[in-house]
Amino acid sequence: MSNPGKKSPPALGFLTILRQEPHGLFGGYLILNALGRPLEFHCTAPIKPNRAQEILYGPTLDAFLYGEQIGRTLLKQAGIEPLLICTDQETTLSVREHTELPVALVLPQDEPPIESIVPENSPQKILRIDGAHRGGPKLLSFDLGRNRLALPTRSEDDRRKIVERLSGIAENLDLAEPFDRIRGAIAEARQAIR
Amino acid sequence: MSIFLDSWTPWPVQAGYSWAQPPAPEVGSWNFSSAASDKIAVNAASLRMSPPAVVAWDCGSILPQAISIALPRTKIGTRSFVFPAPLEIASPPRAASLNKTDPPSGCASTGSANPTRIKPPRDVIKLEDRLCYLLQPSLEALLSEGALGFPFRPFPYQFEGVAFLYPRHAAILADEMGLGKTMQAITAVRLLLHRGEVRNVLLVCPKPLVTNWQREFQQWAPEIPVMVVEGDQARRAWQWRLPDVPLRIANYELLCRDRELFAGEKGSGAFCRNGPPGASHKRRLTPFPRPHFDLVVLDESQRIKNRAGATNQVVRSISRRRGWALTGTPVENSTEDLVGIFEFLAPGFISADMKPRKIGRTVSDYVLRRTKDAVLGELPPKMVHDEPLELSPEQRASYTLAEEEGVVRLSELGDSVSIQHVFELVLRLKQICNFDPATGASAKLERLEADLEEIAESGRKAIVFSQWVQTLERLGERLNRFGPLQYHGKIPAKRRDEIIRRFQEDESRHVILMSYGAGGVGLNLQFANYVFLFDRWWNPAVEDQAINRAHRIGVDGPVHVTRFVTTDSIEERIDRILQEKRELFDIIFSDAETPRKLGLTHEELFGLFRLKCPTLPIDVAA
Known part of the structure; x- marks a missing residue:
């Protein structure tokens, strides 16, 4: 549905995924204009990995479900291409592999800055061949307006894009707030479907 | 000691291939019985023997069983909602006293610790409409967006009151006296006006309170022009007819006197003299378009508790899209009082023969009632x-x-x-x-x-x-x-x-x-x-x-x-x-x-x- 060539007013995407047992994972993707007014909302029916997926995806399962399965599906539904996609879950950052848009993790404002989650020279460093668990620093955080954002180190170039795209509006934005709205909307949608 | 050597090893077995018996290997045997010499001379010709019997095994029976585990791409069901493009914030009808560069004094900011959410009323059925409310920014953010400041910092329960009124087409704000119903109603009206969701509002109150409302609007929404409907019949007719008046204030008594103006179908109405006050009375009588209001607010709405009363009849005849009632005493004597008010808000929604507890349940989404004890711990006793x-x-x-x-x-x-x-x-x-x-x-x-x-x-x-x-x-x-x-x-x-x-x-x-x-x-x-x-x-x-x-x-x-x-x-x-x-x-x-x-x-x-x-x-x- 997304049309990259389409000129839209500046918009921001917010993607989060809720785990609600026993149903599984519900994804919600909210697109707001620069004033925080809703433009689009997309949500998924619940999905649950089967046993085979659990075994075979192993520790990469969540990244697969959050990013590839749910995240990518929701992003494809959107008619508006936002300036960036924000998420409040580190796992959902894996959606970056499936979109050209920068994806940032919104950290709580009282979160200390992240420089390296697993220091390079850590004696306990575990080297894994799968991307989700490779050693070395994973996230780098930076402040933008009143917000503290983090990016995977491999997407560090996105930082420049984000700063550029949000220049002038970042000061007035509270990027953590819309996730509550998504949770409320998913709860409402579930109730309506029941 | 004899050693039997067999240089033959089975060939790899592949399903679907046949194989021929290989040529007989050369076989030799040595006799190590002579301990006298380390050197052994072997005559190959003397070692040549007839080939032994060979047994062949069919190894096809040990083919491994391959089990495929399918990892199909799961198809995920989605629902999408696209909301109408938000209206541009309407410019204040008059120069606002607070502009965007001046942070509203005492106004909770967008980043308020406990932002007030606007929840959809129960009578909003469509999921898309409900989500449209739920996905709006907090009330504090909406107010901040329009640079709507306050002279004093509102209490959190007052924000909740505004969030209650704002989305409702029928509502009673029944807070105990002294909790600031006036301020809450003004703020909700103000927000609706600024967002272009209503364009003309009528506020009806007892006559002695007209000046009080004027004062309160001046204090809480100084940018909204207020017209008090008053004067003789010609002047009032002119006032009712004036376009582009965001807010009119009228008293109940006056409304009853002008009842004919509100009667009839929308667009129709009484005849009146055409022209401003003071214009020639000989002007031709022209049909007076029946006034229509996007919102009618009744202050001290217990005044319409009597369903058969003239006041009740006239307010019910006003053409309107939304109706709110403000009262500290929605029930003064009996449940009939509440029924009278609901005849204005949602005719037939409740009846006097319903049991009080059932009435309470039925109206619960329409009535917001808070007491000082509940919300104002700091108020002196x-x-x-x-x-x-x-x-x-x-x-x-x-x-x-x-x-x-x-x-x-x-x-x-x-x-x-x-x-x-x-x-x-x-x-x-x-x-x-x-x-x-x-x-x-x-x-x-x-x-x-x-x-x-x-x-x-x-x-x-x-x-x-x-x-x-x-x-x-x-x-x-x-x-x-x-x-x-x-x-x-x-x-x-x-x-x-x-x-x-x-x-x-x-x-x-x-x-x-x-x-x-x-x-x-x-x-x-x-x-x-x-x-x-x-x-x-x-x-x-x-x-x-x-x-x-x-x-x-x-x-x-x-x-x-x-x-x-x-x-x-x-x-x-x-x-x-x-x-x-x-x-x-x-x-x-x-x-x-x-x-x-x-x-x-x-x-x-x-x-x-x-x-x-x-x-x-x-x-x-x-």
Whole structure:
């Protein structure tokens, strides 16, 4: 549905995924204009990995479900291409592999800055061949307006894009707030479907 | 020792291939029995032997079983909602006093710790519409977006009140008096106007409160132009017809006079003279388009509690898209009161024959009721005490005589006795409880004077309420040393604001004498710490309204309320009925137990004099 060539007013995407047992994972993707007014909302029916997926995806399962399965599906539904996609879950950052848009993790404002989650020279460093668990620093955080954002180190170039795209509006934005709205909307949608 | 060597090894077996027996290998054997020599000479020809029998195995039976585990890409169901493009924030109709660069003083910012969410009303059914509300920014953010500032920091419950009103097309804000219903309604109206969701609003209030609303709008929404509908018929007709007026204020009485303008189908209406006030009366009469309002707000909406009343009829005839009612007392006497208000908000939604508890459940999404105790922990306490007083000997003598004569007369009337006869006697006895008609003796006045001495001494102020102007005037004469001011039906409306101002500012004015009718609603008298109910009104809601003139936001200490009740009198008997009415209110708006009796019935009124009721129950006494 997304049309990259389409000129839209500046918009921001917010993607989060809720785990609600026993149903599984519900994804919600909210697109707001620069004033925080809703433009689009997309949500998924619940999905649950089967046993085979659990075994075979192993520790990469969540990244697969959050990013590839749910995240990518929701992003494809959107008619508006936002300036960036924000998420409040580190796992959902894996959606970056499936979109050209920068994806940032919104950290709580009282979160200390992240420089390296697993220091390079850590004696306990575990080297894994799968991307989700490779050693070395994973996230780098930076402040933008009143917000503290983090990016995977491999997407560090996105930082420049984000700063550029949000220049002038970042000061007035509270990027953590819309996730509550998504949770409320998913709860409402579930109730309506029941 | 012999060694048998077999250089043959089985060939790899592949399914679908046949194989031929390989040529016989060369086989040799050595005899190591000679220990004498380390060197062995072997004659190959002597070793040549006939080939041995070869056994072949079919290894096809050990083919591994391959198990494929499918990891198909899961198809995920999605639902999408696209919302209409948000309206641009409307420019304030007049230059706003606060602009975007000035942070609103005291306004909770977008990043408020506990932002107030606007929740969809229950009657919004469509999921898309419900989500549109749920996905809006917080109320604080919406206000901040429009740079809508406040002169004072609103309380969180006031934001909740605004969030309650804002999305509703039918609502009653029934907060206890003094919690700021006015400010909440103004802010909700303001937000709707700024967001372009409404364009013309009509606010209807009792006549004495018109100036109060003007003042409040000036304070809380100074950028909104307010038009007060007033003057003669021609002027009013012109005012009703003016386009692009965001907010009109009209009083109930005036509305009743202009009732013909609101009757009929939308777009139709009465005939009126065309032209502004003062224009020639000979102008041709032209059809007056029936006024339509995006929102009609009724202040003190208990004024329309009587469904058959003219006021109720006229407000119901106003063409409107939304309707809100503001009242601290949605139920004054019986559930009929609430039904009357709902006939304006959502006709037929509730009926008087529903049980109170069911009514409570049915209207719960339409009514927001908060009490000071619940939301204002920091508000100084309201200390209410009943002051039982013995009638003076003169009063007792007059009272006994009047009651005996009255009861005898009622008895003599037999079946022709009416409720009016009973009322006359009740009023007569209540007046004697205030003052002895012959001597002017008054147990209540004596007590009041004693209390006022102390109050004046401490530089405090008091409000005295009575239902009779005559009583207030009499009190005015007797309490002269306390600088009394009077505020009742005999005081012209244009002088009333000045009286309130003097009471507030003049330190020598320690007491204001008010009638329940004139002073019971809409006034802010939080600078008075003492309230006396010299006599009792017919229902507790009106008394509460009166008390809450003083006990409201801004009061700087406890409010002492004294309710005079003369013992062994009609007042004591009425007091018991008032208590039962309080219980009715509680059961509709809280989880209180079912009251023993509901409302004031004919039987109860007659029962005040131990008389048998000759007719069917009546609605209410007042």
